[in-house]
Amino acid sequence: MLLSVSVVLLSICIVRGDPVGCTYYESDLEYECTARSWVLPLALSDFNHVPQSLSMIDVNGDLPTATFSGFDVINTTLFDVNFVPTFTIRCYTSGILMYHAGTFTGLGYFKEVHIQNCEVIAMPDAALQDFGDLNYFGLENGVIGDIGYDAFKGLNVHTMTVPRPLGTFKLTSKLDSRVIPNGVLYALANVTNFVIDGANVDTLQADMFQAATKLRHLSLKNNLFTSLHSSMISNMKGLLTLSLDGIEWECTCDNLWFLDYCRTNNISLHGPVICGSPSSYINKRAYLYKTEQCPVEVLAIDPCEDNLPGIGVGTTCLTYLDQAVYLLNALSLSLVIATVLITIHTKRQEEEKDELEMKPNVEEESFRKLSGSRRNTVSAISTVEAEAAQARQEDDIVDSLL
Numbered sequence: 001m002l003l004s005v006s007v008v009l010l011s012i013c014i015v016r017g018d019p020v021g022c023t024y025y026e027s028d029l030e031y032e033c034t035a036r037s038w039v040l041p042l043a044l045s046d047f048n049h050v051p052q053s054l055s056m057i058d059v060n061g062d063l064p065t066a067t068f069s070g071f072d073v074i075n076t077t078l079f080d081v082n083f084v085p086t087f088t089i090r091c092y093t094s095g096i097l098m099y100h101a102g103t104f105t106g107l108g109y110f111k112e113v114h115i116q117n118c119e120v121i122a123m124p125d126a127a128l129q130d131f132g133d134l135n136y137f138g139l140e141n142g143v144i145g146d147i148g149y150d151a152f153k154g155l156n157v158h159t160m161t162v163p164r165p166l167g168t169f170k171l172t173s174k175l176d177s178r179v180i181p182n183g184v185l186y187a188l189a190n191v192t193n194f195v196i197d198g199a200n201v202d203t204l205q206a207d208m209f210q211a212a213t214k215l216r217h218l219s220l221k222n223n224l225f226t227s228l229h230s231s232m233i234s235n236m237k238g239l240l241t242l243s244l245d246g247i248e249w250e251c252t253c254d255n256l257w258f259l260d261y262c263r264t265n266n267i268s269l270h271g272p273v274i275c276g277s278p279s280s281y282i283n284k285r286a287y288l289y290k291t292e293q294c295p296v297e298v299l300a301i302d303p304c305e306d307n308l309p310g311i312g313v314g315t316t317c318l319t320y321l322d323q324a325v326y327l328l329n330a331l332s333l334s335l336v337i338a339t340v341l342i343t344i345h346t347k348r349q350e351e352e353k354d355e356l357e358m359k360p361n362v363e364e365e366s367f368r369k370l371s372g373s374r375r376n377t378v379s380a381i382s383t384v385e386a387e388a389a390q391a392r393q394e395d396d397i398v399d400s401l402l
């Protein structure tokens with residue numbers, strides 16, 4: 001009896017063949033192993049099916065260096081190419097996760113890695129490098145304590161030839177420190193899609209994405225920072241989309257530089273950009289602030305792009321040819337003005353001279369000011385005198401004729 005029970009148990013074990021705590025889901029070619037009952041290490045040789053995808057669930061604690069055994073010899077030629085090999089660690093509600101350099105030995109065949117809902121106490125240096133090339137790496141929900149400077153060393157997240165090419169690095173866990181340590185992202189130089197959403201980030205360094213020259217999409221939604229360094233995205237020459245909603249922007253004309261920058265550089269800006277300050281613009285659109293508060297400067301779009309070389313003035317292009325013509329016009333105008341001024345000046349001078357010559361007749365001037373009757377008398381006298389003179393002249397002429 002005991003023997004037959006043993007035989008039955010033995011045969012079940014042989015048929016099931018899987019590690020304790022691990023269940024196979026054929027439709028997804030995936031194993032799910034629960035921390036509630038697994039016995040570490042998980043040995044590849046214990047799996048009845050190829051663990052093309054593997055989820056470690058209900059995690060709350062330490063994944064020691066010897067968590068996986070023999071995975072480095074997995075035969076990937078048996079994989080179904082329609083399924084991307086995916087590794088997931090999903091923590092039990094508010095469960096903690098600790099891992100170390102060596103925890104993930106042999107797991108380099110996975111192309112996507114998700115760490116979900118975990119309170120990661122610390123991300124040790126070089127502990128993720130066993131994953132090597134990845135199409136996707138995500139720290140999703142949960143909380144992150146300390147991030148080592150070399151936490152992502154050896155991880156090469158890039159767009160891979162898989163059914164859904166991504167090249168995505170996603171961080172939606174809340175950072176205890178509210179900052180991604182300077183230089184930590186330099187190891188992720190081949191990422192095409194950075195998603196750092198709802199991560200409690202309140203400080204962005206100007207050069208944090210400096211190495212990410214292949215970036216196409218950047219999402220920084222729902223964080224605590226209130227402005228963006230202008231040099232932060234200026235080296236992302238291939239950037240196509242920038243998602244910035246859920247930020248309480250400190251609206252100033254300087255801080256809103258990116259509105260013009262995105263338009264000029266064909267970067268589509270996703271999500272409403274809403275002011276968190278000043279108080280008169282709280283919950284109002286940054287575009288409104290800009291329209292009402294910021295003087296229209298030289299447009300970032302170069303109006304001379306399709307013209308002869310020149311200088312952009314507002315929306316029009318002042319070509320060098322135009323400028324030369326304007327200069328000539330200005331010159332001739334100033335010549336005309338100069339001539340007119342000189343003429344006026346000369347005329348003035350002549351008039352002044354005349355006035356000076358008339359000065360001796362001050363008496364006559366005072367005569368004019370005499371009362372009307374007296375004046376008339378005076379002019380009457382002079383008329384009489386003139387007539388007398390004329391008569392004398394005529395007499396002289398007559399005399400000479402005689």
Ligand SMILES: *[C@@H]1O[C@H](CO)[C@@H](O)[C@H](O)[C@H]1NC(C)=O
Pocket residue numbers: 075076077078
């Ligand atoms: C992997 O599996 C294929 C198909 O079964 C086989 O031909 C190949 O020899 C295996 N490779 C290794 C390294 O075991």
Ligand SMILES: *[C@@H]1O[C@H](CO)[C@@H](O)[C@H](O)[C@H]1NC(C)=O
Pocket residue numbers: 155156157158186187188189190
């Ligand atoms: C980026 O990809 C190139 C190959 O395209 C590789 O040589 C380089 O090591 C990768 N960089 C990182 C930081 O993984």
Ligand SMILES: *[C@@H]1O[C@H](CO)[C@@H](O)[C@H](O)[C@H]1NC(C)=O
Pocket residue numbers: 264265266
């Ligand atoms: C911006 O995008 C438009 C429409 O796709 C395109 O016609 C234009 O050439 C682009 N400009 C630049 C500077 O890339």
